[in-house]
Amino acid sequence: VLGHKRFTVLDPGPDDATHIERILEFTGGAIDQVVVTHTHQDHSPATVALKARTGCRVYGQLAPEGPAQDQTFSPDVEPVNGDLIVTEAGTLKALYTPGHASNHLCYLLLEQELLFSGDHIMQGSTVVINPPDGDMKAYLESLYDLLAESVRYIAPAHGFLMARPESVIDYLITHRLAREHKVVRVLKSLAPASLKDLTAKAYDDVPAAIHGVAARSALAHLLKLEADGRAAREGDIWRTTPDI
Template sequence: MILMETLKVIRVPIPSPTLKPYTTTNCYLIGNKQECILVDAGYDQKETKIELVRAIKENELATPASIILTHSHQDHAPGVRQLKEWNPVVFCHSFERQEVLASISPLREIKFLNDTEIIKVAGEEVIILHAPGHTSGQLNLYLPSQQVLIAGDNIVAQGTSWIGPPDGDMSDYLQTLQRLKQLTLKKIGPGHGDWVLKPYEHIEFVINRRLDRENQIKSLLKEHKDLTSDQLSEMIYKENVHPKVYNVAKRTTEAHLIKLMREGAVRLQNSAYSLRS
């Protein structure tokens, strides 16, 4: 009888031209000597494969036979091209089929994972969560035996992730965060930055940040009556974020406005937003 070795979950920060303050994107190796999967593949550059091969050797892991992409963004998916010699099976959520295919082209073979689907890695269960918010098809992975969540860009180690159109949805995001809070967690593997070792505090921080921003938008609309999304974004972010982040900060404002309109709290007329009386 061959005993299965203990499952390892290894965070591998890959250099990538991602958004400030980050300079790396996290990939995760999950497995042991016999079997391993990779979660996210980083940016399409040679450093991706170099760092992953180094981590595989250092931690005595099998070469991953599967790659699960949390989402299709350019700092998470296109690195698959660097790993084609592994002949991996690439998985994502069906909602991001076209975006993932565009990100990993010319590779064309992908398969899909659904909410609550369970896969086995090195003899242990990994639960797939469809966790929309940052993107419509965002996948998260939960390892109950380790009480670990791999969160993609739903969680980042410092600050909060941006949420915005066309592929992000603030209502979905807040619902996802509430769902993640219900898991039994020791730590979270974020899309960027170090392990999050106070998972519930961090999730609550993100929820409160988003709700505070929503209240700020309503307060500004109450004070100024009518404001465009550009005007709101300048008031909220212009002096508070790095210029390279301003565009996605503006999209986050737009996501809040879409949520508030959907809820009937805000209306749009002639490109300006106002509170409903």
Template sequence: MKEQEAELKADRLSPHVFRIAVPTITLPPLDKTNTYVVHAGTDAIVVDCGSEDTATVAQVAKVIRSEGIDNVIAYIATHYHLDHTRGIPLLQQHFPAPVYAHPLDHAGTAKEMNVPTADLRAPSGVMHLSDVNLRIMHRPGHTHGHLHVMIEPDNLLIVGDHMAGVGTVWIGPPDGHMNDYYRALEDIAESPANLALPGHGDPIESPQEASRALLAHRLEREAGILQLLSEAPRTVDDIVTAIYGDRGLGPALWVATRTTQAHLTRLIELGQVTRRAQAPKFQMVYSRRR
């Protein structure tokens, strides 16, 4: 289905928040990125918009207007990746407003939006829409400038690409850092949120339990990597093959590879793993520290 053939609609999540699942270029099996609209009266703040299709973004604008909104006062990019930012300039043509992103993601956001970095603003701690507060928190992990947005009083937490409605998310260099991601998951687990609103897929109920389960999964994967390295030194490709076998990752292979690299980086920082270059291709070989 082409992007412009998709029928977009508002999925109401609370009195002040709805989402629009927008077709984007993203990782399968997901083919949409959520745009969240937080509003009070006729004013709104839009979080993420990733479609580069003009007709699709025109539909996004139509849906926003159908909810009684005629003024967008700001855009927030949870992080710079194209499936979260490419549509913002197109939506600005319908609703002009400044764009806020964390300064650590300004360079990437400007590149994806094709604008000067000077056009981007750094978010303050809180944005206000009448009696609605958007508490913007720097939560690196997926990227260095990744943001979470707590919407009060609705107690909804936008978590960007730190959680997904289906499956897990990827964390990898040079953008991401596994230890930062663990801290972001711990913050979600300690939050009062009733729902976590991910970048892709449906809202996540019991976000505290879900984030703890994600953390446990990642730590289990780390333990598996350590076990493999206890048996023999291995390259990243060796580790990925041992973990995923013949599951046919296809286009997702690079995701598994980069996430494995992020785990290895953390284990090196913890002093549990060493690495060295091995001839003839000078591949990095990882060993468990004895």
């Protein structure tokens, strides 16, 4: 919640009556605008109730297709990269950061150099990249783009305030590329291979119980390699390309 007398609510959360009433009580209902990073069910559904109760202006991008998306979200303004939103706490700069979700935006509070990272960067865990809406190539490119911004602190949607943003972003890029290198090594050794077999080898350092989730990440890496011309598939079978 940003502001002193007139408020901007960032990612109001799920459609939970108790939660919504707490937001209204805290702000006294003086909500001028709601700003949304993306439309997963834990981020945007409360917007409808806040709009109905306060008449606030809503910023965010429309939900893509998919059951995990909040199809009730109806923005008044769809910010694009670089757009500015004036709040009582300062100016928010919209930064288009697809990867975790195709409609994901981060918001940089310019005066304080404080980045509201939504689910693009989390504290204490890595971000789920789940195709088809999740895109590993776009995610990495978006991380590189953030390095060009003047940021002192990161305020993630999940976790605590994070200092040393360059180090945080560098770590995330390195972590993802290290996993990509492992996927490449496994692909070379097993190809042609199924996603299940590739996951079992490329994620042998994580418990087998979560290999179902790991398979989504593995697929995201393979799709990035395919986009880079480094992997190819025929049906559910993956193989290397000559230049890999």
